[in-house]
Amino acid sequence: MTVWDMHCDMCGRLVPAPSGAAGGPLAGVRFVYHPGSPSMRDDSGLACRSCWTEAAPAARMDPGHCAVCAAPVTRVSSLHVRPFDSPDATWQLCEPHAVEFLNRLRTVQPKFDPVGFRLPLHTEDAPSQDRQNGPGENEG
Numbered sequence: 001m002t003v004w005d006m007h008c009d010m011c012g013r014l015v016p017a018p019s020g021a022a023g024g025p026l027a028g029v030r031f032v033y034h035p036g037s038p039s040m041r042d043d044s045g046l047a048c049r050s051c052w053t054e055a056a057p058a059a060r061m062d063p064g065h066c067a068v069c070a071a072p073v074t075r076v077s078s079l080h081v082r083p084f085d086s087p088d089a090t091w092q093l094c095e096p097h098a099v100e101f102l103n104r105l106r107t108v109q110p111k112f113d114p115v116g117f118r119l120p121l122h123t124e125d126a127p128s129q130d131r132q133n134g135p136g137e138n139e140g
Ligand SMILES: [Zn+2]
Pocket: 008, 009, 010, 011, 012, 013, 047, 048, 049, 050, 051, 052
C-alpha cells in the first residue's frame, strides 16, 4: 500500500483521497513533469483542482509551442507537464512559464531564479568546483 503526501503541491491543502473503494475520483490532479529529459521526470506531483485550474488557465496542447504564451520551444528548452493519467495531454512551457510553474510547487526547493533560469537544466551533482591549488595534478 502506497502512502504519499496527499497535500496540494501548490497551496498545501490536504487533497481528499477517494473514500472507501479504490478507483474513486481523486479530488485533485496528479501530474508529471520533466524538463525534456525522462531521467529528470518527477511523477509525484499533486495539485488540488483549484490550483491546477489556476496554474493552467488557458493551457493548450501545442507541441513545439509554450502552452501558455505560444512561444516556440524545443523539446529540451521547455518543461513538459501532464496529468499523470493523460499521457497525451502534455503541455510544453517556455522558460518564463516553466519557472513560474515550478516556483509554485512547494516541493521545488530552492526556488529558481527567473533571471538565471535556463533550459535544459544542468544536473551535475558535483559540489562547487572550486579551483584549488592542489598538489600538481597530472592528467593521465
Ligand atoms: Zn491547491
